[in-house]
Amino acid sequence: xxxxxxxxxxxxxxxxxxxxxxxxxxxxxxxxxxxxxxxxxxxxxxxxxxxxxxxxxxxxxxxxxxxxxxxxxxxxxxxxxxxxxxxxxxxxxxxxxxxxxxxxxxxxxxxxxxxxxxxxxxxxxxxxxxxxxxxxxxxxxxxxxxxxxxxxxxxxxxxxxxxxxxxxxxxxxxxxxxxxxxxxxxxxxxxxxxxxxxxxxxxxxxxxxxxxxxxxxxxxxxxxxxxxxxxxxxxxxxxxxxxxxxxxxxxxxxxxxxxxxxxxxxxxxxxxxxxxxxxxxxxxxxxxxxxxxxxx
Amino acid sequence: xxxxxxxxxxxxxxxxxxxxxxxxxxxxxxxxxxxxxxxxxxxxxxxxxxxxxxxxxxxxxxxxxxxxxxxxxxxxxxxxxxxxxxxxxxxxxxxxxxxxxxxxxxxxxxxxxxxxxxxxxxxxxxxxxxxxxxxxxxxxxxxxxxxxxxxxxxxxxxxxxxxxxxxxxxxxxxxxxxxxxxxxxxxxxxxxxxxxxxxxxxxxxxxxxxxxxxxxxxxxxxxxxxxxxxxxxxxxxxxxxxxxxxxxxxxxxxxxxxxxxxxxxxxxxxxxxxxxxxxxx
Numbered sequence: 001x002x003x004x005x006x007x008x009x010x011x012x013x014x015x016x017x018x019x020x021x022x023x024x025x026x027x028x029x030x031x032x033x034x035x036x037x038x039x040x041x042x043x044x045x046x047x048x049x050x051x052x053x054x055x056x057x058x059x060x061x062x063x064x065x066x067x068x069x070x071x072x073x074x075x076x077x078x079x080x081x082x083x084x085x086x087x088x089x090x091x092x093x094x095x096x097x098x099x100x101x102x103x104x105x106x107x108x109x110x111x112x113x114x115x116x117x118x119x120x121x122x123x124x125x126x127x128x129x130x131x132x133x134x135x136x137x138x139x140x141x142x143x144x145x146x147x148x149x150x151x152x153x154x155x156x157x158x159x160x161x162x163x164x165x166x167x168x169x170x171x172x173x174x175x176x177x178x179x180x181x182x183x184x185x186x187x188x189x190x191x192x193x194x195x196x197x198x199x200x201x202x203x204x205x206x207x208x209x210x211x212x213x214x215x216x217x218x219x220x221x222x223x224x225x226x227x228x229x230x231x232x233x234x235x236x237x238x239x240x241x242x243x244x245x246x247x248x249x250x251x252x253x254x255x256x257x258x259x260x261x262x263x264x265x266x267x268x269x270x271x272x273x274x275x276x277x278x279x280x281x282x283x284x285x286x287x288x289x290x291x292x293x294x295x296x
Numbered sequence: 297x298x299x300x301x302x303x304x305x306x307x308x309x310x311x312x313x314x315x316x317x318x319x320x321x322x323x324x325x326x327x328x329x330x331x332x333x334x335x336x337x338x339x340x341x342x343x344x345x346x347x348x349x350x351x352x353x354x355x356x357x358x359x360x361x362x363x364x365x366x367x368x369x370x371x372x373x374x375x376x377x378x379x380x381x382x383x384x385x386x387x388x389x390x391x392x393x394x395x396x397x398x399x400x401x402x403x404x405x406x407x408x409x410x411x412x413x414x415x416x417x418x419x420x421x422x423x424x425x426x427x428x429x430x431x432x433x434x435x436x437x438x439x440x441x442x443x444x445x446x447x448x449x450x451x452x453x454x455x456x457x458x459x460x461x462x463x464x465x466x467x468x469x470x471x472x473x474x475x476x477x478x479x480x481x482x483x484x485x486x487x488x489x490x491x492x493x494x495x496x497x498x499x500x501x502x503x504x505x506x507x508x509x510x511x512x513x514x515x516x517x518x519x520x521x522x523x524x525x526x527x528x529x530x531x532x533x534x535x536x537x538x539x540x541x542x543x544x545x546x547x548x549x550x551x552x553x554x555x556x557x558x559x560x561x562x563x564x565x566x567x568x569x570x571x572x573x574x575x576x577x
Binding site for chain 1: 370
């Protein structure tokens with residue numbers, strides 16, 4: 001602490017009145033992350049320059065992986081996820097002989113952030129996978145009967161794997177968007193079933209004649225918020241730093257007709273009805289925006 | 297059973313692909329490469345970019361047409377393993393992971409021997425270049441995710457190239473950048489169909505630089521070379537399969553030449569990242 005000339009947010013707050021306790025802004029952020037944020041939030045902005053209600057730039061790319069039946073890459077600010085869907089043949093369950101499988105899994109590998117360790121999926125990864133699984137199953141995104149090849153003998157199993165390449169918060173929104181985009185991108189060769197063997201035509205590129213697309217009933221997309229501080233200020237589309245100091249998180253999942261598919265609120269902070277309404281309202285707007293990005 | 301993932305069917309297999317009778321597959325008999333635009337000594341164009349992983353100390357993304365992988369470097373950071381004795385040298389840890397959708401056949405989530413082998417190769421190829429003795433008590437972790445793989449050799453080579461760029465991007469002191477390059481020996485021409493023909497069999501195989509998956513299916517052998525271009529030192533050679541000495545030395549030379557070209561690309565990517573930083577400031 002040789003130089004004490006740098007201006008500090010701490011000085012604004014009256015925390016550091018003595019010049020001996022003057023830090024640079026980045027040191028102050030590390031020592032008192034919440035206080036650092038509070039100084040910004042009280043002015044209606046966030047440290048990265050966003051307003052409290054604004055989102056980070058979002059991009060969606062389709063068909064990035066040629067070895068997968070369908071794939072998509074979604075970037076929300078510094079968060080990058082890649083989703084690949086692979087279709088394989090499996091035996092159906094005994095109690096549902098004409099239904100295929102949808103198996104979504106999210107992998108938060110140590111490459112994407114230093115908070116993740118190698119090994120089996122972390123608790124966070126399991127929670128995200130399970131939430132996506134629930135949204136896909138309970139809002140009946142895809143009729144599983146569409147995945148039947150031969151009743152009681154063979155069905156398609158769609159392995160939907162999301163790999164997080166870069167983690168900067170809001171993984172649920174990014175993962176769900178990538179899953180929906182990849183499912184839209186799926187093309188499966190038309191199968192034929194013969195004496196226990198499933199065959200698909202090879203050769204030229206997949207087109208309408210030799211392959212089929214999935215008939216998605218709806219495309220749910222989510223919008224997440226975090227609750228900051230005791231005042232429970234809503235921060236839209238949280239990044240990693242904001243997530244780590246938040247009091248709680250709210251995710252609102254809506255389909256294209258504006259119908260709610262899921263709402264989840266985690267964390268100890270209690271939220272009022274008006275707060276939830278505000279979330280749903282903002283989520284509706286965001287949903288339209290994200291949908292237009294996806295349809296480009 | 298894996299209880300930490302959403303469960304799927306216990307057994308699932310890729311469907312049998314039935315090619316139409318008039319479908320023509322590429323074979324080395326054609327005496328051209330799988331990608332007809334490439335000459336035997338041509339590599340695929342490389343796209344290399346740093347700084348895509350916001351949380352990592354250093355990162356790089358490399359793409360050689362269909363081969364795509366991302367690399368993140370964390371460190372130097374304190375060794376976190378419990379019970380680790382003091383070490384005056386830094387520890388280099390490499391992990392390569394294939395995404396489940398990265399190959400023609402779906403890969404499982406369990407770490408397989410191939411991934412372990414690749415991780416080992418990477419660590420051996422890079423450690424001679426890193427000044428680990430300058431980083432006591434610390435660890436450098438290199439994580440690589442293969443998003444799409446088009447050939448084993450090109451995948452290893454791309455991993456080495458990307459990892460050394462990511463290390464440089466993280467500001468870790470190195471003696472030189474390490475460039476990786478692969479080549480495959482493939483018998484071209486009509487000798488395959490009549491291998492008993494002694495004249496044809498004695499024809500030396502062709503060296504195909506940076507072979508793709510389709511070409512690898514016909515390879516007699518392959519080589520992966522890791523090389524420090526400005527020091528003119530080879531850090532790692534992996535040769536497999538049957539080949540005569542002359543072919544091997546020739547392919548090493550070819551690979552070194554190609555590494556010099558890759559070096560220029562690596563340089564360019566790193567310079568770009570510095571320029572980006574300047575603009576951001």
